[in-house]
Amino acid sequence: xxxxxxxxxxxxxxxxxxxxxxxxxxxxxxxxxxxxxxxxxxxxxxxxxxxxxxxxxxxxxxxxxxxxxxxxxxxxxxxxxxxxxxxxxxxxxxxxxxxxxxxxxxxxxxxxxxxxxxxxxxxxxxxxxxxxxxxxxxxxxxxxxxxxxxxxxxxxxxxxxxxxxxxxxxxxxxxxxxxxxxxxxxxxxxxxxxxxxxxxxxxxxxxxxxxxxxxxxxxxxxxxxxxxxxxxxxxxxxxxxxxxxxxxxxxxxxxxxxxxxxxxxxxxxxxxxxxxxxxxxxxxxxxxxxxxxxxxxxxxxxxxxxxxxxxxxxxxxxxxxxxxxxxxxxxxxxxxxxxxxxxxxxxx
Amino acid sequence: xxxxxxxxxxxxxxxxxxxxxxxxxxxxxxxxxxxxxxxxxxxxxxxxxxxxxxxxxxxxxxxxxxxxxxxxxxxxxxxxxxxxxxxxxxxxxxxxxxxxxxxxxxxxxxxxxxxxxxxxxxxxxxxxxxxxxxxxxxxxxxxxxxxxxxxxxxxxxxxxxxxxxxxxxxxxxxxxxxxxxxxxxxxxxxxxxxxxxxxxxxxxxxxxxxxxxxxxxxxxxxxxxxxxxxxxxxxxxxxxxxxxxxxxxxxxxxxxxxxxxxxxxxxxxxxxxxxxxxxxxxxxxxxxxxxxxxxxxxxxxxxxxxxxxxxxxxxxxxxxxxxxxxxxxxxxxxxxxxxxxxxxxxxx
DNA sequence: ATTAGCACTTGAATATGAGGAGTGCTAAAG
DNA sequence: CTTTAGCACTCCTCATATTCAAGTGCTAAT
Numbered sequence: 001x002x003x004x005x006x007x008x009x010x011x012x013x014x015x016x017x018x019x020x021x022x023x024x025x026x027x028x029x030x031x032x033x034x035x036x037x038x039x040x041x042x043x044x045x046x047x048x049x050x051x052x053x054x055x056x057x058x059x060x061x062x063x064x065x066x067x068x069x070x071x072x073x074x075x076x077x078x079x080x081x082x083x084x085x086x087x088x089x090x091x092x093x094x095x096x097x098x099x100x101x102x103x104x105x106x107x108x109x110x111x112x113x114x115x116x117x118x119x120x121x122x123x124x125x126x127x128x129x130x131x132x133x134x135x136x137x138x139x140x141x142x143x144x145x146x147x148x149x150x151x152x153x154x155x156x157x158x159x160x161x162x163x164x165x166x167x168x169x170x171x172x173x174x175x176x177x178x179x180x181x182x183x184x185x186x187x188x189x190x191x192x193x194x195x196x197x198x199x200x201x202x203x204x205x206x207x208x209x210x211x212x213x214x215x216x217x218x219x220x221x222x223x224x225x226x227x228x229x230x231x232x233x234x235x236x237x238x239x240x241x242x243x244x245x246x247x248x249x250x251x252x253x254x255x256x257x258x259x260x261x262x263x264x265x266x267x268x269x270x271x272x273x274x275x276x277x278x279x280x281x282x283x284x285x286x287x288x289x290x291x292x293x294x295x296x297x298x299x300x301x302x303x304x305x306x307x308x309x310x311x312x313x314x315x316x317x318x319x320x321x322x323x324x325x326x327x328x329x330x331x332x333x334x335x336x337x338x339x340x341x342x343x344x345x346x347x348x
Numbered sequence: 349x350x351x352x353x354x355x356x357x358x359x360x361x362x363x364x365x366x367x368x369x370x371x372x373x374x375x376x377x378x379x380x381x382x383x384x385x386x387x388x389x390x391x392x393x394x395x396x397x398x399x400x401x402x403x404x405x406x407x408x409x410x411x412x413x414x415x416x417x418x419x420x421x422x423x424x425x426x427x428x429x430x431x432x433x434x435x436x437x438x439x440x441x442x443x444x445x446x447x448x449x450x451x452x453x454x455x456x457x458x459x460x461x462x463x464x465x466x467x468x469x470x471x472x473x474x475x476x477x478x479x480x481x482x483x484x485x486x487x488x489x490x491x492x493x494x495x496x497x498x499x500x501x502x503x504x505x506x507x508x509x510x511x512x513x514x515x516x517x518x519x520x521x522x523x524x525x526x527x528x529x530x531x532x533x534x535x536x537x538x539x540x541x542x543x544x545x546x547x548x549x550x551x552x553x554x555x556x557x558x559x560x561x562x563x564x565x566x567x568x569x570x571x572x573x574x575x576x577x578x579x580x581x582x583x584x585x586x587x588x589x590x591x592x593x594x595x596x597x598x599x600x601x602x603x604x605x606x607x608x609x610x611x612x613x614x615x616x617x618x619x620x621x622x623x624x625x626x627x628x629x630x631x632x633x634x635x636x637x638x639x640x641x642x643x644x645x646x647x648x649x650x651x652x653x654x655x656x657x658x659x660x661x662x663x664x665x666x667x668x669x670x671x672x673x674x675x676x677x678x679x680x681x682x683x684x685x686x687x688x689x690x691x692x693x694x695x696x
Numbered sequence: 697a698t699t700a701g702c703a704c705t706t707g708a709a710t711a712t713g714a715g716g717a718g719t720g721c722t723a724a725a726g
Numbered sequence: 727c728t729t730t731a732g733c734a735c736t737c738c739t740c741a742t743a744t745t746c747a748a749g750t751g752c753t754a755a756t
Binding site for chain 3: 377378379380392395396398399409414415
């Protein structure tokens, strides 16, 4: 990689190649660039520039006599460039879009399940890429109420409602016969002491109590506290995925192998959650292009992700998975809009 | 379609063609059939038979000089034939398989979610086709307990636990301020009166009560009963789908269009539920081949379905979707085994 | 530094032909 | 009347050759 300080014209050529390839996934020739993007130099000049860009690692030639195709590096440059030139700032049109979207989502506010289904579906619909959403990790949300319901034998169903109205349930084993009455007072205890606290905080506090009880007091109470502890443990976060069919329509996935890759990765929720772990909560929009992705399964795709919040507390992430030659401008604006809209809906 | 009374030899040839095509999706020739399936006549004879079978609508020739391919009608004949010849009866091997499977599933009995996920996944794994399961319709299961939890304003979260330990929740609007205490006594009322009854029964009974109250008594009570009524209404049943990736590996889906069809149909839960509606609850195994399917979206696939029960009460259906040239023998045995295993697991 | 001109490369599309699998028909055999 | 052997015929597949156009890289002139 030589020096990478590109002059303005070179940048324009690079962007033109990227945009052309985004529009139509075919190797881009110099003459085409010149004419389509109105350059006032002849094709040979463009050719020289493109040759330089290839040396610098931005373009790639499938074979000697073909046009050129952008590399991951080119996409990265392109994305940075449009950010820098403010080509993705909020227009009034976007504001209106967010407005409408928010209205639509607010109607579903009381049912998180439908809300996120709708959000990922319409994000996918709008972009034709794959829409993802990570639901608020239960551990991070505040407890609204807990109930313990006696089931069979020593089995207890713990029902946890958080401040978003999301209900989670878990079957736990008490390891000793326990009456519904006892369970009720146990629930009362938790509700009185912990309502409004996040599950994470509660579990931490419970841990301390368990230690104390173990040292000084009743083994039974310790056992019960342990049960609470277990009831509040959720290993998996919920991920919504929409638009597999949409993504199949893209020419990029006319090759079945790529499709298999996608199917495999979205089948494995683990992987998806791992993906979200790599997305920082403070950035507004994060763009991960191909090889940049720490998770190797996603290295043939690009990902646009944006966190949504409730007031200032980050809750989850909404994201888009598409081919590396995705329409970044549109995608970034839309993901951003959806995140903003979710934030508004949830902050109310 | 001429007369369809086939002599035994003709049937054997037909089955041979079907089995050959199932094994390898290539047009089947007369000489191949003769040698591979040990017929003691020469290829010309087989040729004549195959020609007859084509006239009768069982076989189809892609072009003049090619071998022959089974039609839907041939698959139907084949399936009926193997049923009739008892080629899918329970061997001791299968009994053992069910035994093991049941053990595996019983460990997950307390968590329906994992149970059905595991069931569809391993069904798909074993067959390489798409595994489906329709979860017990909540309406048909018995109520274990209901809880009403005050959320915000006039919003109430209804948490319904059924006798399978499945927890469903729903946010409903009370349309008037209501305290948690009132909600508690309401829940008590429902629990005392309705525990063990199926949701359907409860709703019916509530309906009668509402009418009575409306005519003679308190409007408020009527309102509350209506709320219960609403809380117990679940529009959609849960469907589990596993193995999209597996199905992609089949040569039948190397054509991307077929794949799109599958993706589209499984994306639309509605359609899946509609599929299950066509499966009778008393048959042991139902095989639907291609065009036979009343739902047009499934007409390029075959479906093997079997209901599972709790004791004698039918709960849901487990099914397999695969290409028309699927290995019916294996598939039928396995679906049957899975249904039996689920029945045992749930009947305990 | 840019441009015009041109030879050269390469893949995609098209045509050509050999090879082979499989059929259908006919006439003879059982 | 059924079965079989023999053979001409059909049509697909695969490999090879040919053409075509797009696009490059280089050189020499501007």
